[in-house]
Amino acid sequence: MNIDELTIEEIAQEISSLYKQKKYYDIKQLIVEINPADIATLFDEFSFDQKLLLFRLLPKEEAAETFVELDYDEQEAMIRAFSDTELKEVIDELYLDDTVDIIEEMPATIVKRILQNTDTQTRASINTLLKYPEDSAGSIMTPEFVDLKRDNTVEDAFKRIRRTGVDKETIYTCYVTDESRHLIGVTTVKELLLHDYDDKIEEFMETNTISVNTHDDKETAVILFDKYNFLALPVVDMENRLVGIITVDDAMDVLQEESTEDIHKMNAIMPNEKPYLKMGIVETWKSRIMWLLFLMVSATFTSMILNSFEDKLSAMIVLTSFIPMLTGTSGNSGGQASAVIIRALSLNEISFKDIFKVVWKEIRVGFLCGITLAAVNFVKIWFVDRALLGMSEITIWVDLVISLTLVIEIMFAKVVGCVFPILAKKIKLDPAVISSPFITTVMDALSLLIYFWLATAILKI
Numbered sequence: 001m002n003i004d005e006l007t008i009e010e011i012a013q014e015i016s017s018l019y020k021q022k023k024y025y026d027i028k029q030l031i032v033e034i035n036p037a038d039i040a041t042l043f044d045e046f047s048f049d050q051k052l053l054l055f056r057l058l059p060k061e062e063a064a065e066t067f068v069e070l071d072y073d074e075q076e077a078m079i080r081a082f083s084d085t086e087l088k089e090v091i092d093e094l095y096l097d098d099t100v101d102i103i104e105e106m107p108a109t110i111v112k113r114i115l116q117n118t119d120t121q122t123r124a125s126i127n128t129l130l131k132y133p134e135d136s137a138g139s140i141m142t143p144e145f146v147d148l149k150r151d152n153t154v155e156d157a158f159k160r161i162r163r164t165g166v167d168k169e170t171i172y173t174c175y176v177t178d179e180s181r182h183l184i185g186v187t188t189v190k191e192l193l194l195h196d197y198d199d200k201i202e203e204f205m206e207t208n209t210i211s212v213n214t215h216d217d218k219e220t221a222v223i224l225f226d227k228y229n230f231l232a233l234p235v236v237d238m239e240n241r242l243v244g245i246i247t248v249d250d251a252m253d254v255l256q257e258e259s260t261e262d263i264h265k266m267n268a269i270m271p272n273e274k275p276y277l278k279m280g281i282v283e284t285w286k287s288r289i290m291w292l293l294f295l296m297v298s299a300t301f302t303s304m305i306l307n308s309f310e311d312k313l314s315a316m317i318v319l320t321s322f323i324p325m326l327t328g329t330s331g332n333s334g335g336q337a338s339a340v341i342i343r344a345l346s347l348n349e350i351s352f353k354d355i356f357k358v359v360w361k362e363i364r365v366g367f368l369c370g371i372t373l374a375a376v377n378f379v380k381i382w383f384v385d386r387a388l389l390g391m392s393e394i395t396i397w398v399d400l401v402i403s404l405t406l407v408i409e410i411m412f413a414k415v416v417g418c419v420f421p422i423l424a425k426k427i428k429l430d431p432a433v434i435s436s437p438f439i440t441t442v443m444d445a446l447s448l449l450i451y452f453w454l455a456t457a458i459l460k461i
Contacts, residue, residue, distance in 0.1 A: 008038065012045035019050065028057040036062055040069035052081055064093030072105040079110050088117040095169045096122070097142035097250065100129045137221045138214030140254060141235040141244030146174045150184060150202035154195050161189070169247055173232045176205050183209055183234055183242040211236045214243060218254050223348060225251040258346075301445045302327075309452045316461055318393040321385075322402050323448070330409040330447040331440035333369065337362055337417025338439050342431045345421060352426045358418050366414035370407035378403045401454050408454075409447045416442060 006014070011034070018027045031039060031054060039058070043051045043066075055063055055078065067075060067090055079087060091099060091114060099118075103111050103126065115123055125143055132138030146168050148157050157174065165171040174192075176185035185205035195204060211234040212221045221233055225248060233251075235244045341358065344350045350358060378399055386394040417439055421431035455461060 008042055008045070012042060015042075015046075015054070019053075024053075024057060027054070031057065032059065032062065036065035037069050039066045043070065043074070048077060048081075052078065056086075060089055060093050064090050068094065068098045068102075072102070075102060076106055076110055079106070079113065084113075084117055087113065091117055091122075095142055096125055096129065096144055097140060097169075100126055100139075103130070104134075132214055135218055136214060137212045137216045137218050137235050137246060138244070140218050140221070140250045141214070141246050142169050142250075143244045144168045145232070145234075145242075145245045146171050147177050147181075147242065148174050148187070148201055150176055150178070150200070150205070152201045153197060154192050154199050154201070155197040157187075157192055157201060158197075169245070170232050173245075175234055175242055175245070176201055177242050181241045181243075183211060183236055183240055185209060186234070209234065211240075211242075212246070213238070218246075219258060219346070221246050222251050222254050222258070226347075299441055299444070302441075302448060305445055305448045305452070309448075316393070316398070316455070316459065318391060318398060319401075319451075319455055321391070322381075323451070326402070326405055326409065326451055327444045327447050329373065329406060330413045330443040333366065333410045334413035334417035334439040334443045337414045338421055341418045341421045345425050345431050350422070352422055355419065355422050358422065359415055362414035362418045363411055366411035367407070369414075370410035373410065374403035374406045377406055397458055401451070401458050404458075405447070405451045405454055409443070409450050412446055412450070413439075413443050416446070 011030070015027055015030065018024075018030070031042075034042065039054075039062075043054065046054065051074075055066065058066060067078070070078070082090070094102075099114070099122075103114060106114070115126070118126065129139065129141070129143075144167060146161055146165060148160065152160070161171050161174070172189050174187050174189070175183060176187065178184055185202070185207045186209050187201060187205045191204055210224060210228060210230075212224065214235055214237055221235075224230065224233055225246075231248050233246045234242055235246060237243050341350070381394060381399045381402060382396075385391045386399075420439060424431045
């Protein structure tokens with residue numbers, strides 16, 4: 001059976017068939033060929049007792065890698081089912097940063113069991129990592145790296161890699177430190193392979209090292225991975241002593257978490273790390289209701305504006321027909337600008353000092369977009385709404401008011417959409433919070449004010 005040609009569902013069916021026949025050896029032979037990430041996905045097809053059996057059939061290393069890929073609630077359930085011996089075997093195979101990630105999500109009783117089944121040195125390292133702020137580079141680093149000395153030869157380096165590399169998260173990138181563990185250089189296994197055994201590390205190591213501080217934001221580390229295509233990034237303390245590294249898989253996890261969080265915030269949803277189907281109804285309700293309540297209450301301003309211009313609307317009812325189109329267009333325009341600016345801020349492409357450049361650019365973009373939409377809208381209203389739909393109340397001046405409103409409101413929307421996220425970043429707020437729903441609410445009110453002001457001025461109502 002070629003496992004690569006089967007889908008997860010087909011593998012699950014095959015395992016279920018073998019399980020009924022109690023052919024556990026055949027199950028083991030089947031699952032050891034599967035990537036741990038796929039095994040974690042495969043577990044969703046089975047009951048908890050079956051998952052536990054499959055997990056116990058895996059070799060220790062594969063079992064630990066699979067355990068890391070499971071959701072936190074599944075990890076908790078398995079830990080509760082493990083004996084102390086089983087738990088210790090799993091923890092011993094995990095990299096330290098993965099252990100810390102698990103501990104951070106577990107209840108106190110589970111954490112206590114985990115720590116009881118680790119040695120003194122590992123426990124001390126875990127406690128050190130747990131002390132770093134949640135969003136810091138130190139919180140996602142691992143202290144398991146290969147370090148070399150500048151006077152080591154290539155032969156010495158390979159001996160050290162062979163002796164200690166089995167416990168390291170990566171051995172490809174090696175870091176050169178002095179006697180006080182200050183980071184002074186970096187090299188790779190590729191460089192070592194290309195030099196003679198007698199060559200010293202200091203002769204070819206890269207001394208222009210790029211690193212992050214333990215208290216730097218973890219998003220800063222992700223930006224460096226993207227900019228320099230690193231496989232690993234050194235993390236140093238305030239005195240430039242090497243204390244750990246961040247690997248590319250950890251950077252990818254951060255990128256996914258931050259992207260998911262931003263998407264939630266930009267759509268007025270409180271961030272939650274659980275997969276959609278793992279979240280209960282009440283939990284999903286809690287993540288959405290607060291923003292919906294806030295936006296609903298803030299929309300009161302729109303109602304107040306409509307009420308204040310009620311007499312104007314009654315004098316020319318036709319104006320009411322175009323309010324949804326105008327408010328929708330302004331909200332969409334502001335949302336476009338805010339999405340682009342939030343993305344640029346997250347990539348450090350712009351900062352607060354660029355605010356006037358950004359505003360000037362968006363004003364011009366807004367003018368071009370407004371003129372284009374206004375021209376199309378003018379023709380559409382005159383030939384479709386007035387001629388085909390028979391809305392005889394529409395005059396050339398009504399058409400002009402609507403079209404001019406489009407130009408002005410879109411320019412305002414572009415400015416609001418770009419300025420709000422930049423100001424939020426400046427005052428240490430998450431720009432994603434100043435998101436499309438919030439900007440849409442602001443622009444609804446602003447669009448109505450522009451619309452009624454122009455109608456009053458031009459139509460004399």
